[in-house]
Amino acid sequence: MSGLPLTPPPTAPQPTTPPPALVEPQGRTALRHRLAERGVDRTLLLVVPAALAMIALFCYPFLYGLQLSFQPTKGGALGAYQQFFSEPFSRKSIWATFSLAIPAALINVGVSVPISYRMRRDFRGKRLLLALLVVPITLGTVLTAEGILEFFGPAGWFNRTLHLLGLADSPVKLTMNYTGVLLSLIISGFPFAYLLTHSYLSGIHPSLEKAASTLGAGWWQRFRYITLPLLLPGLMTTFSLSFVMAFAVFPSAMMVGDPNGSTHVISIEAYQAALERFDYAQGSADAMIMTALMLVVLGAIAGLRSQLYRGSTGGKG
């Protein structure tokens, strides 16, 4: 379509054709214009494939699962849900999940704040440190789990060191239980939390703290009244994401935890129902309960977040 020089010739007959052409499509062009003003034009067609894919691959299976969860083999429409809440073993999986996810997210975010606050300034080796923090992301759940089993295990280096230092007489049991899963959640989750907190913190312009400093604020006052309020919305996002990661814990709860006891989390419950007992209705119901619980927590955090200051942080970008 390089027809620029070709366009002048057709202009000659044009004056004759427009009048009839203008009258008829006027209503349509007006509508098209009105729609275009609100942003509805052919560009929007570009969204259609991705949206259709999401509807077919995410919404449809999800809704299918939802209706399947109301059709259990026994016990009426709500049978699967009743089954979940009446059985102590499955009911306790909610507690097991939250007692892992909330401490893990709190520790990961809580430790990230002072460390990234210390490291706001540039120093030698900062890039190296950030690069090192990406390492746990490469490990994958299995290597982390194997490593935890071997390193923190009864005959592992950690317990041998404790013994050598005289801190423990008999090996401390750190694997195949709650602690093992918590450790794996920290190893994989802390770098995420730290890198996010770091990026939020570096978005707060240092001049704000300097200004407070000239007005005589000490470091605690600067942190409490300047940095923290600006950081808090970002921290809540970080907490949400850390929570989502820890809430969905599955492989490590199986490998380093005690999947039939203290770390029988809700994802294991759902997995066992659907793919070990082949009770798809029950598995779907468990998945729906899991989603609902997570959305409630995220909604609560988002609600709290909307109460906070949301203006400019004088960001560097």
Add this chain to the structure above:
Amino acid sequence: MSAHTIGVARAPRRGITLRPGAWLTWAALVFFFVNLLGVIATVLLNSFGGRWFATWLPSGWTGHWYGDAWKEFNLGRVLGTTVEVTFLVVLVSLVLAVPASYALARQNFPGKKLLTILFVLPILVPPIAYGIPMATVLYKVHLAGTLTGVVLANLVPSIPFVIFTMTPFIEQIDPKIESAARMCGASTWTVLTRVLSPLLLPGMLAAGILVLVRTFGMFELTFLTAGSTSQTLIVALFSAVNSAGIRSTQSIDAMAVLYTGTMAVLLLVALRFVNPTQLIARSSD
């Protein structure tokens, strides 16, 4: 000259006199890294070690666990499947998501919020929670256990991920450039191929590599939908651990080291194109 040397000499001294708070944060970081190193080192040593029970180090060194793992777990085929799945997912998600992110970045339209929610939800909802209904649907349409099923399942988090990585890239491109091209007589196709594509290429590369890394490491969805012939490396690893018993931990560790090595190479490549915070941010806000 002398003033200069004094200035140089002073700078490191300020770094040494740290306050207790600083010591504490450094200690926490060092403790984290020492343990991390221990976790990695034990697996690495074990994969090269002989018998290792109640001692600090294994009793001998050998490389034969890698050969064993390769044969025992049929790693050649597993790696082939992994490459096939990841590249298909990257390709399809880019093709579907880049146009969508263009429209989302350029246009404000009624229902945009709703559409954004449609794209955010798959990132927020735990993979297990939609993986189970999804596996059920795949069983129904006889795609469970096939490569197609695994690719379809992995598209669910990948499409939104590409959209949210690409949107800021596209917002950076000045719309005036497109208008100028149109004014000079370029058709939509020319604008797309001659103007937009070169500008979008870095973003597409970054998004593609990030999806590659995430699909390579995506355990839950692949685990729920894969059959014995469509396992990716991470799923094969997990199955090896969980059905252990006869298998030696050393060959499992060897496989884990192979996985981590591949992942590390992928990430090093990725880090050349994107900054580390982009690897983890799941949604832009």
